[in-house]
Amino acid sequence: MLLIILIGLIAAAVAATIHRIDNNRAGIWLSILPLGIFIWGIAHLNSVLLNNSIIEVYPWVDSICLSLTFMLDGLSLFFVLLVSGVGFFIFIYANSYLHNDPNKGKFLTYLSLFMTAMLGIVMSGNLLILFIFWELTSLSSYLLIGFYSAEEESRKSALMAMLVTVSGGLFMLAGIILLGIEAGTLELDQLLANPTLLLNNAKAPIIAVLIMIGALTKSAQFPFHFWLPNAMAAPAPVSAYLHSTTMVKAGVFLLARLSPVFVNVPIWQSVLVHIGGITMVFGALMALMNTDMKKVLAYTTISALGIMVLLLGIGTTISVQAAMVFLLAHALYKGTLFMVTGNVDHETGMRDLNLLSGLGKRMPYTFYAGALAALSMAGVIPFFGFVAKEILYGAAFDTPLVSGIVGVATFLTGVMFTALAFEFGYKIFMGMQAETPKHPHEAPFGMILGPIVLATFGLIGGIFSEQIAQPLLHQSSSVILNVDKVLQLGLWHGFTLIFALSLLTLLFGYGVFKVRQHIRAFSTKLSLSNLPGPEALYFKSIPALLQVAIKQTMFFQSGILRNYLTTIVLTLVSLIVAISIIGGDFSVIGLSKTIQVKWFEVVFIVLMIVGVVNTLTTTSRLTAIVSLGVVGYGTAAIFLYYGGPDVAMTQFLIETLTIVLFVLVLNRLPKFVDMDKRLSKRIAFPSVIFGATMSTILLWVLSQQMNSPLKDYYSQSSYLLAKGKNVVNVILVDFRGIDTLGEITVLGIAAIGIYALLKVKFSKS
Amino acid sequence: MEIILSILTGLLFAAGLFLMLHKGMVKLILGIMMLSYATNLFIFIVARITRGLPAIIPRNQDVLANSFADPVSQALILTAIVIGFGIQAFAIVLIKRVYAATGTTNMDELNKTDNLE
Numbered sequence: 001m002l003l004i005i006l007i008g009l010i011a012a013a014v015a016a017t018i019h020r021i022d023n024n025r026a027g028i029w030l031s032i033l034p035l036g037i038f039i040w041g042i043a044h045l046n047s048v049l050l051n052n053s054i055i056e057v058y059p060w061v062d063s064i065c066l067s068l069t070f071m072l073d074g075l076s077l078f079f080v081l082l083v084s085g086v087g088f089f090i091f092i093y094a095n096s097y098l099h100n101d102p103n104k105g106k107f108l109t110y111l112s113l114f115m116t117a118m119l120g121i122v123m124s125g126n127l128l129i130l131f132i133f134w135e136l137t138s139l140s141s142y143l144l145i146g147f148y149s150a151e152e153e154s155r156k157s158a159l160m161a162m163l164v165t166v167s168g169g170l171f172m173l174a175g176i177i178l179l180g181i182e183a184g185t186l187e188l189d190q191l192l193a194n195p196t197l198l199l200n201n202a203k204a205p206i207i208a209v210l211i212m213i214g215a216l217t218k219s220a221q222f223p224f225h226f227w228l229p230n231a232m233a234a235p236a237p238v239s240a241y242l243h244s245t246t247m248v249k250a251g252v253f254l255l256a257r258l259s260p261v262f263v264n265v266p267i268w269q270s271v272l273v274h275i276g277g278i279t280m281v282f283g284a285l286m287a288l289m290n291t292d293m294k295k296v297l298a299y300t301t302i303s304a305l306g307i308m309v310l311l312l313g314i315g316t317t318i319s320v321q322a323a324m325v326f327l328l329a330h331a332l333y334k335g336t337l338f339m340v341t342g343n344v345d346h347e348t349g350m351r352d353l354n355l356l357s358g359l360g361k362r363m364p365y366t367f368y369a370g371a372l373a374a375l376s377m378a379g380v381i382p383f384f385g386f387v388a389k390e391i392l393y394g395a396a397f398d399t400p401l402v403s404g405i406v407g408v409a410t411f412l413t414g415v416m417f418t419a420l421a422f423e424f425g426y427k428i429f430m431g432m433q434a435e436t437p438k439h440p441h442e443a444p445f446g447m448i449l450g451p452i453v454l455a456t457f458g459l460i461g462g463i464f465s466e467q468i469a470q471p472l473l474h475q476s477s478s479v480i481l482n483v484d485k486v487l488q489l490g491l492w493h494g495f496t497l498i499f500a501l502s503l504l505t506l507l508f509g510y511g512v513f514k515v516r517q518h519i520r521a522f523s524t525k526l527s528l529s530n531l532p533g534p535e536a537l538y539f540k541s542i543p544a545l546l547q548v549a550i551k552q553t554m555f556f557q558s559g560i561l562r563n564y565l566t567t568i569v570l571t572l573v574s575l576i577v578a579i580s581i582i583g584g585d586f587s588v589i590g591l592s593k594t595i596q597v598k599w600f601e602v603v604f605i606v607l608m609i610v611g612v613v614n615t616l617t618t619t620s621r622l623t624a625i626v627s628l629g630v631v632g633y634g635t636a637a638i639f640l641y642y643g644g645p646d647v648a649m650t651q652f653l654i655e656t657l658t659i660v661l662f663v664l665v666l667n668r669l670p671k672f673v674d675m676d677k678r679l680s681k682r683i684a685f686p687s688v689i690f691g692a693t694m695s696t697i698l699l700w701v702l703s704q705q706m707n708s709p710l711k712d713y714y715s716q717s718s719y720l721l722a723k724g725k726n727v728v729n730v731i732l733v734d735f736r737g738i739d740t741l742g743e744i745t746v747l748g749i750a751a752i753g754i755y756a757l758l759k760v761k762f763s764k765s
Numbered sequence: 766m767e768i769i770l771s772i773l774t775g776l777l778f779a780a781g782l783f784l785m786l787h788k789g790m791v792k793l794i795l796g797i798m799m800l801s802y803a804t805n806l807f808i809f810i811v812a813r814i815t816r817g818l819p820a821i822i823p824r825n826q827d828v829l830a831n832s833f834a835d836p837v838s839q840a841l842i843l844t845a846i847v848i849g850f851g852i853q854a855f856a857i858v859l860i861k862r863v864y865a866a867t868g869t870t871n872m873d874e875l876n877k878t879d880n881l882e
Contacts, residue, residue: 559876561793562786569782595766595816605773612780615799621791628795631777635802638770639842642814643834647842651805654850658798661854668861670870672789683786691779694803698771698810706813710837715829718836719822727820727829727836732843743844750851754858 001056001070001123004037008116012109019105027095030108034087034115041080048077049471055125055189065186069125074475079122079253086245086335087115089450093339094237096446097346107147114140118246122253127176127186137247138165144242145234157230164227165217172214178207195260195482205267212271219251219305222279226535228302232294236342239294244301244334252308260482263315272313279306281409284416289523293341293351300420303413304330311395317485319395321477328469329388332458336373337424339451340366349437353423358433362440367429369451374425376458378418378509379502382491384462389414393498411501418509419516465489569690576693601641608634619672629659646728770810777803788871790860797856801849805842812838
């Protein structure tokens with residue numbers, strides 16, 4: 001499985017090159033990758049269906065529970081087949097859709113990257129690895145939404161999608177880390193094998209909420225839904241792939257994946273049921289009120305994701321099974337409808353549901369695919385959508401909690417879906433042909449292949465649901481439920497209440513379709529879609545955040561050295577003062593045996609003080625440098641008196657060198673700036689405090705007992721081990737010889753820097 | 766003597782910082798130099814001082830006995846002095862170059878790159 005990820009990444013790396021070599025067929029070549037992965041998945045189908053999950057482990061960082069683990073069980077394989085199967089058609093579709101786009105290579109790179117990341121999510125066996133791929137999908141989604149980067153709307157939408165999903169991802173990361181701490185492992189197979197790990201753990205609800213935030217932002221659940229309709233700025237293949245069939249389902253996948261671990265945490269169920277339920281109804285309503293085909297599809301996708309979250313939240317056997325069945329049905333018809341919309345947009349130049357009609361004659365294959373997908377969406381027998389709707393209603397009305405509300409809400413959503421299905425499969429293709437910006441004709445082969453195959457699969461999958469879909473869906477829902485429960489799919493269950501509801505849905509749906517204009521007019525009158533919501537909050541908070549960032553940067557980054565130094569020094573001093581007040585042993589033992597003061601040393605010290613004062617007060621640069629030299633020689637003298645002849649010699653030498661260097665370049669250096677008195681007073685304060693603090697520290701340290709094993713060691717072993725009698729020299733060239741080498745290196749680098757500064761000519765600009 | 770030297774070190778620290786807080790570029794370098802004197806003295810004194818007893822093993826002995834200056838702090842200071850020289854030389858040339866390029870002598874005016882607005 002690692003190999004698949006690596007191949008995917010390589011494909012992403014070479015996609016642009018392939019495009020350069022074979023401009024027209026780059027997407028076709030790259031579609032070999034998902035096809036190969038699909039076949040690989042099919043090859044493992046039998047073994048997975050026998051309940052043997054495949055696990056690959058590459059140990060990495062044990063201390064943080066991070067290992068490169070991949071896992072292929074029923075749920076993973078279901079998603080692998082979905083991602084690679086749809087991906088195959090998307091690559092072919094994109095190849096035609098972006099036929100003449102010079103940036104097609106870039107697009108294919110992002111798309112390959114996304115597909116790899118998505119496969120990584122579903123095959124991860126370790127939650128940290130899953131998180132890395134999770135963020136990688138956000139990143140590639142950002143790049144794909146912003147593909148038309150010349151347009152401001154694209155860039156804004158891309159940023160919005162990324163900020164929402166990535167900030168959700170941060171919550172999720174916190175949840176994962178906390179889970180790792182509490183459970184002691186992040187390996188999925190271990191977590192799933194011991195679903196009681198978090199039972200009675202006080203932190204379980206917090207972990208559950210954190211992880212749910214990540215999943216719900218990714219799956220565009222209310223109130224984080226608003227990024228998805230905006231993400232429709234992306235090219236059609238992106239909408240069809242990322243924003244309906246795969247990426248937005250990553251959240252659902254994660255909820256399903258971790259369901260066994262959290263199903264006993266009460267908050268898990270209630271949050272998912274509520275959020276999912278609200279999103280389901282809200283999304284469908286919003287879809288009904290829009291007329292832009294892509295927006296409508298986006299809102300129905302939000303609604304459909306809400307259904308899946310709701311079903312996973314309910315958590316009964318039938319509801320989890322329904323979630324998986326519906327997920328597949330949705331992927332098939334929604335992917336198709338997005339591609340159909342892409343075709344319509346591509347060939348007519350518009351995508352307003354109100355204005356389009358009569359395209360069926362001009363675009364017969366697109367019509368065929370659209371109609372089939374719409375029938376599946378409406379849940380007409382014998383399409384797979386019908387199978388899904390049956391089990392969905394079954395789950396909704398079988399719910400132990402608030403079954404009435406959930407059932408009614410699901411039914412209403414189904415009705416609205418049906419109404420919209422009429423728009424997509426019937427209204428735009430039948431009747432009088434409408435005026436469009438472009439003269440409509442059928443899309444190229446690459447763009448009808450995907451929709452036709454997927455839509456047809458929706459039909460075949462419905463008729464032969466028991467043979468085709470049942471085994472894998474059964475296996476994947478068993479993984480979620482952690483017990484093996486029989487899933488029985490079929491078209492005919494007899495004249496039951498559910499069947500009656502299905503028929504009623506169709507009837508009501510057609511009614512809503514007929515009166516949809518009135519509903520839209522009603523909502524326009526009340527300007528329902530302009531109500532302030534989370535989106536407005538987003539648009540307010542981003543500039544506010546930027547303002548705060550600018551303000552605080554301006555505050556700390558004034559660009560004036562004085563402010564930085566003052567801040568550092570005052571922080572240091574106040575920390576020292578704070579520590580000495582709060583605690584710490586600051587007892588003074590006393591300066592025992594101080595050295596006698598000798599008069600000739602005092603002369604030197606007085607000379608140094610004069611030098612300091614002179615340096616501070618003079619207006620001549622030369623005087624200042626010479627006075628500083630006096631201070632430097634004074635320090636050297638102190639070193640000399642108190643047993644440091646080597647140090648003193650070095651200091652004398654370096655001091656002389658510095659002064660010579662200084663005087664040499666003096667003429668090229670700026671003159672002193674006149675200081676105003678006010679500033680002098682202001683900077684005197686931190687300086688004096690700093691000096692006083694250092695003096696105090698020094699005196700305090702001197703009043704303590706001194707015990708230096710290092711000093712003893714060197715003085716004992718200098719001659720015996722290193723055969724040198726000058727201990728300081730031996731330390732420098734022998735015991736710490738490598739340090740001295742480092743010091744020489746530093747000098748060398750400084751020399752190179754100086755040479756560069758002197759020699760390189762800067763262009764005047 | 767320790768008390769006098771401690772106060773002297775504090776004075777050097779204060780003067781060094783005072784110079785660095787000025788607007789002028791040359792004063793910045795003078796301040797850096799002053800600060801490095803102060804730091805060296807600090808390390809020297811903090812390791813305890815002994816008058817006239819360098820850490821050199823007498824001709825007829827193998828180890829140092831009795832009281833002697835701390836060789837560790839001296840080794841540190843030696844390194845610090847040399848590195849300090851590198852910094853000073855680089856700073857002097859850098860300032861010369863900055864002055865030639867911008868024509869300003871005022872450190873406070875060198876904040877264009879940090880300005881956000």
